[in-house]
Amino acid sequence: MQLKQLLKIILINIYHNKMRTFLTTLGVIVGTATIFLVVSIGKGGEAKVNEQYSRLNVGTIIVAPAQRGRVVDPLTEKDAQMFEKSGNIAHAFPVLRGSGDINYGNFSFRGNFSAILPKFQASNNLTVQYGRALADEDETKKNKCAVLGAELANTLTDGNPSRIVGENISINGRRFEVIGIYNRVGDSSYDESAFIVYSVGKKYLLGTRANPTIIVQATGIKTVQSAIEDIKAVLDETHRLGGSEQFRVLDAGSRLLAAQESARTMSLLLLAVAIVVLIVSGIGIMNVMFVTVKERTREIGILKAIGAKKKDILSQFLIEAVIISLAGGVIGVIAGFFSIPVLKYFELPSLPSINGVLLGLIFSVLTGIFFGFYPAWKAADLNPIEALRYE
Amino acid sequence: MAILGPSGSGKSTLMNILGCLDLPTSGQYYLDGLDILKAKENQLAEIRNKKIGFVFQKFNLLPRLTAVQNVMLPLLYRGVDEKEAIKLAKEKLDLLGLGDRCNHLPNELSGGQQQRVAIARAIIGNPNILLADEPTGNLDSKSGKDAIEIFKSLNKQGNTIIVITHNNEVAEQAKKIIYLRDGKIYEHN
Known part of the structure; x- marks a missing residue:
């Protein structure tokens, strides 16, 4: 079947289950928005660190007591x-x-x-x-x-x-x-x-x-x-008493690196959260797809009787899952854009970027493919007779 | 041709096997020289698509697709262009007197109309064999008679039609009747 006609049929099916589809996309929306915001916060943090240190001379070295408070020497x-x-x-x-x-x-x-x-x-x-x-x-x-x-x-x-x-x-x-x-x-x-x-x-x-x-x-x-x-x-x-050990010798370059490092750690942490959200939402998609396949068992039997091949059924259900997750992804990115002012309000540096948009969308599609595959494969693998008998 | 027998006699199983939906546990089945028992799943799907048309007792139309979309579906699986498929589907629906019902959903149609949509879907790909499982079972007698008339005229145009039924009246319209009991053919004429 040509993709255009397949999409038409899939969209008819999705439209038929608007509410369920929307609820399914919620998790993906949250996950994608989080990924988008994580990348924005990461970029913003990076930009802030670079700005902070841009006027600081990298040749600067600071020699300071290793401990605060009174020093003997x-x-x-x-x-x-x-x-x-x-x-x-x-x-x-x-x-x-x-x-x-x-x-x-x-x-x-x-x-x-x-x-x-x-x-x-x-x-x-x-x-x-x-x-x-x-x-x-x-x-x-x-x-x-x-x-x-x-x-x-x-x-x-x-x-x-x-x-x-x-x-x-x-x-x-x-x-x-x-x-x-x-x-x-x-x-x-x-x-x-x-x-x-x-x-x-x-x-x-x-x-x-x-x-x-x-x-x-x-x-x-x-x-x-x-x-x-x-x-x-x-x-x-x-300082023979304690030697250089009692002092810290830090250069601005390594301070910059340390600041960048901590900004990166923060981003990774948030990214991990986003991925967990997407996994959970992926399980949601899988659940809904299983229910959908179950509901349409008889239809799958009919399709097989009129000559649908395994790959026709597989692609129909897989694409349906991907469309649901991609729709969630698109809404998520838009929601992310609208959340940037909120972050700004809390003085979190954030910088929306095309990387954030792409990463969010890619992850949402991957979620759909990964968690949609098994239900779709189950559908494609149905025995036509049993599927036709299903009430 | 009609296959006649009481319920439980194996009529539907025979039809499923003939329609390449099910495989026999023993024996052999050759269709156009192809050993169906050794055929791959994709080959079977192709046979169902091109050589066989099904008409089910419960019509088995897809509830969310319109009449014309239901009818053209087998052509789409064959890779026929959408415009061409719509044109052919409308022709078939016209032929069966449903020209003005093309864009209706199945639940907006009467039983007899749904059955005619199902017949249009079964014959759109010009199959060698049309398999009808109790085609009149869910119809009032008037619609049932209409369906039989459609089969007769299709038969005159050279289509092989196999009707499975437990209804003597229906079976008697066929040129040939096979009686089935307890999974065995015990009489045919």
């Missing part, structure tokens, strides 16, 4: 100077990080601050959008001034950051003048932090609790690994 400014002697390292800057109450007017906020050497800004792509950056003079004169990350400035001013420039804020009760606001970097450890000069941070805010991190800039991407080895050698030398 902390890093010092001297370590930074030692690192800079390596031919693989362009700069090494100590950074003090802390958290505390940041107040502006009557707005109080628990936030982070970093005390840096002014040179650090240039080597870490920190540029100001309002006001001015920290200057060497501020460091030598121990000026109590601060430059804010873009996100922090937004939070403190309710989205009107420029007005805070020239105003005073207090960090842990100490007064600082805001002299500028950085451009957005895409890394929350910068964008949500307040920056002050190193000497001031050490003297007024952290004192003996000062436990710096050293941010190292390798001379290039290719020298990152050698720079890491040089750093470890220096640490073994200068």
Whole structure:
């Protein structure tokens, strides 16, 4: 039989069982929509990670204490100077990080601050959008001034950051003048932090609790690994108590990889859920197809009596199952498109893509073929006499 | 030809075997020189499609297809183009006086009309043999007579018609009657 006529007959049969067909497709709709959304979330997550790290220099290496809290043998400014002697390292800057109450007017906020050497800004792509950056003079004169990350400035001013420039804020009760606001970097450890000069941070805010991190800039991407080895050698030398073991040495490249990895894990997890949904819906299709075959046993007998071959019956029921699942797939993809705004509302990054559409449809068709085959084969294999006798 | 016998005599089994729907447990059956017992399933399907037309007691029309769709179905399985099949199906329905019922579903037709649709479906492929199992069993006597008349005129046009029945009146219209009892032919004339 030609496909066109076969489809006509199948559609007549499907139309006859509209309600049942719709209920059967529900599972496929959910499964396909999930697959589509999983791919969208995966793509969105990937895009977000890439955006976050796009402005971060891949030659950046972070040397930090392996454990939080008090360290017996902390890093010092001297370590930074030692690192800079390596031919693989362009700069090494100590950074003090802390958290505390940041107040502006009557707005109080628990936030982070970093005390840096002014040179650090240039080597870490920190540029100001309002006001001015920290200057060497501020460091030598121990000026109590601060430059804010873009996100922090937004939070403190309710989205009107420029007005805070020239105003005073207090960090842990100490007064600082805001002299500028950085451009957005895409890394929350910068964008949500307040920056002050190193000497001031050490003297007024952290004192003996000062436990710096050293941010190292390798001379290039290719020298990152050698720079890491040089750093470890220096640490073994200068921190004989615990050697380099007590510090973590991380490069931005591996941080990027780790972030991408976790986004991928999330996608795989959701994909697994989607596949489970499709398997369950496939079993539903199989069930319905068995009922359909049973119901039409007599018709199958008639078809065989007038000359239908096994493959005619098989393809009729298989195509019926595939049409049901494909219809579910198409509706599922459309439902997925409509769910994207919901994800956006919950701030889940998501990016609809043609891959998601194709993957969803392919999986829905495969579900139909896989779970429709056995009932269809059962139908094709019926004995014509017994089928004709079936009431 | 009529095959006459009481119920349980094996008439339907004989018809199923003749129609290549069932295989005998013993014996031999040659149709146009082909050993049916050794034929493959696809070959049997093809024989049923081309050489045999069935008319069942219960009409056995597909309930969701219109009269014309029911009639053209055997041609579709043969690979005939849809337009051609529709044309031929309408011709046959016209011939049997159902020209104005082409697009009706079976349950919109009377018993006699349904039987005529079934006959149209059975003869559309110009089969060598037309097998009719109690064709008048579910019909009122008027429709039954009409059906017999149709068979007679088809027979005049050269079709072999085998009617299976337990009704003497029907059987007597045939040129040849085979009496069947307990699975055995015990008389024929």
